[in-house]
Amino acid sequence: MENKPVDYNLIKGWGIDADPKNDPTYPMKHRTNEEQKGYTWDRPTQQPINIEVLHSNERPNVTAVFGTSTPPSGLSGMIRRYAFQYSENSYGHWLPLLLADRVNVVEGIVDDFINGKVPNILAEKGYKAEWKHNRTGLLQKAAIVGAISTVAFLLLRKKN
C-alpha cells in the first residue's frame, strides 16, 4: 500500500480540540476536590431485589439498579455462587466463572431439548453467511476437518 505524506492543514477540523493543558495524570476526571471529605452520595432509589443478584465482595451491597438477565441457576449457578466468595483480585473468582460459562452452554442445550427445541447450531454459528461470502474457505475448512477425522479414525481402528 502506497502512503504519501499528509498535509494536515488540509484536514477539516485539524487542531480544533487541541488542549496544551491536557493534564497527563487526570485528563478525564472533573476534579471536585471533595474527595477528601469522604465518599458519600445521595443514593438513588434501590431497585427491589426480588431475584438472586450476586455481588462482588469488594463492595458492601447491591447497586441501586442491577440487571435482571439470566439469574444464576443449575450447576453453573452453584459454581457462580462459589466464585463470588472470592474477590475480583483472585483467580478463585474468575476461573470458576469461566468454568460456569462452559457448563452453562451444556445446560442451554439440555434446556432447549427439554423445551422441545432442537438447536440449529450451524445456523446459530452463522454458517449461512460463511457459505455466502467465503464458500471456498468453508469448503477448505470442512475438507481439513474431514481429513483429520478420517486419519484419526483409521489410526484408532488400526490400534484396536
Place this chain on the structure above:
Amino acid sequence: MNYRGPKRVRIDHKPMPEIMHPQDAIVRVTRSCICGSDLHLYNGNVPDTRVGMTFGHEFTGVVEEIGSEVQKLKVGDHVLVPFNIACGKCAFCKQELYGNCHESNSQATAVGGIFGYSHTAGGYDGGQAEYVRVPYADVGPTVIPEGMDPDDAVMLTDVVPTGYQAAEMGGIQKGDTVVVFGAGPVGIMAAKCAWLFGAGRVIVFDQLEYRLEFVKNYAQCEAYNFREIDDVVVFVKKTTDWMGADVCIDAVGAEAAGNAMQTITGRKTLLQAGSATALHWAINAVKKGGIVSIVGIYGPTDNLVPIGNLVNKGITIRANQASVKRLLPRLIEHVQSGVLNPKALITHRIPLEEVSDGYRIFSAKLDNCIKPVLIPPSARI
C-alpha cells in the same frame, strides 16, 4: 438476540422488558450495532457471560414507557443511549467518569454497568432486541437532535466517543506523531480524531487490506499492513528518527493478531485475558516519556505485557471506558458541522432476525465488513 455459547447466537422471543426501577425507561430499538467488543463475549472470553443473555450496548430507540422518577425524557422521544449505565450521583459520576459508575454494577467494582455486556458488567440485557430496559433514563439517554441521521446517532453511543477519548487520553500536542494499532471502527475513529487534537502525523497498523484502504481514505492517514513488515516496533522507530511515536493507541484489545505466542495464550487457550499483542507493540513503539492510550478491551485477569519497558521508558498509560455522556455535546457538534461523519463506517445493515449471520460476517471479517448495524422489524417500516 439470545447468546447460546461461544460463537452461537440466535433470535428468540423473550418477555417484554418491564420498568423495574422508578428511573427506568423502556425503549423500542431503532438501530443497534455489533461492536468489536461484542466479539469478546461472542467468543466466550468474558467471564460470567450467561447463556440466554441479549448483547448490544450501542443502540438508539424510541421511548415507549417511563418510570415515575423520570423527568427529562418523555414517551415518543427518539434517543441515543450511551453504552455506560450511569447514576449521575455517585462520586465517580460527579467526576464525569460515567464509565465507572458505582451504582450500576453489583458484580464487579472494576467497571460500571454496560448494556448487554455479561454479568461482569452488571447483567443487563442489551439493545440487540426490539425492546430494552434503560436504567437511569434521565442521565445517559440523549434526545437525537433534529435532522441528525439515525445512523450517525447510533455511532455516537460508543464508536465515536471511544475513538475520540482514545485520542484525548493520548494528550496529543500539536505536531505529535500518533500511532494507532487496529483499523476497526474505533481505531478508524481514533485516527480521525487524532487530527482534531493537532496531531502532525497519524499512522495506523492492521492486517486487513480493505480496512487499511478505508482508514487511509477516511482518516487521511498513513496505513500499513503489519503482515508485510518484519518488526512493527523497528518500523515505527525508523520512521520517527529512531525515537518512537509520541502517542500510541491500542484500539484492538483482546482479539489482537500478529504474535503467535499471544494468540495461543490469549485467544486459543485463555491462559491470559486476551491477546495483548497491540498493547505490547504500543508500549515498545512509543518514545521514552510517551503516552500509551488504551481503549481496546481485555478480560479481567492478567495479560503479558512488557512492564519493565514501561517503567524504564517512563511511559504514561491512560485508559478507560469512554465517558460517553461527558463527550456527547462536543461530538454532536462535530457531527453536525461535518467534522466527523461516523455513518460512513457502516458497511452492513442487517435485519435483527439475521443476527447469527451478522455476528459471523463481523467476526470473520467477511464481505469487507467494517461496521454492521442491526435493524429491528419495527424500524424498517
